[in-house]
Amino acid sequence: MPETVRAEVLARMTEFDVAVGDVIAEAGRDATRIFQVVSGYVRLTGMHEDGSQALITIYVAGNCYAETAMISRRPYNHTSIAMVPSRIRALHERDFWQLYNSHSAIPEALCRKFAEAISWQFAAREMRATTRLRFQIAHMFVGFAERCLGENASKPIELDFPFTQSDIANIFDVTRQSVQREITYFKDQQLVEKRNGVWVVLDLPRLRRTS
Structure with missing residues (x-):
């Protein structure tokens, strides 16, 4: 305007x-x-x-x-x-x-x-109809991380607001078990983890490539 x-x-x-x-x-x-x-x-x-x-x-x-x-x-x-x-x-x-x-x-x-x-x-x-759930969730985390991005993108990025795996399931209209499976993958790949109830994006450049 x-x-x-x-x-x-x-x-x-x-x-x-x-x-x-x-x-x-x-x-x-x-x-x-x-x-x-x-x-x-x-x-x-x-x-x-x-x-x-x-x-x-x-x-x-x-x-x-x-x-x-x-x-x-x-x-x-x-x-x-x-x-x-x-x-x-x-x-x-x-x-x-x-x-x-x-x-x-x-x-x-x-x-x-x-x-x-x-x-x-x-x-x-x-x-949602054409992309695997893993890529959709990765894209979501990338968007959240970019909003919370500090000066150095190579450092872990804490997402400064709370949400749960059930919330993610609601966003994508899937089961919590499906979300949990993908979150486990991200943790195993050291892309995303949860510390004391706070989501942390560990490697934003790699997560971008996943999404």
Whole structure:
């Protein structure tokens, strides 16, 4: 968006801090705000039939979400939860609609975002249909590691947010046993390991070649 429009949007947003496990937006609630992650990580979760939560995606700094619920005037579809202490920006629906109707650049930007999201979903489905699970998981770890990348890519890279093998299984819609088999391979190849509950990418260049 033009810098003047972006500045006006930011001026209307409020910022707040959330602790680990805090619910930012809850599924079924009226969509009264849209959000942007300023720092930290936010998980978007759905619900299994047995009541357990399923990880859908992870939002990182800069990501915005909940615009589709706002524009379609429906409740939030999913629940967003802070994975680590995070800072969030929020834009109230009143301000959203005033800005939306005042600046054509906003609906144009949202249209591009939605089109890109649809394209990404098709690409992700194609990858899952045509690529081995090992490569998909490696690609995921590479993406996470690059977000947490320090100055020296040859050193082990700690992923500074928590997720489990069950979360990975939910992301790729496979069994936990299938994920465990691939994680064992990565550990045996000294590519990825878990230390004190934290995932560590041991060799990012080699992992890139795997993905």
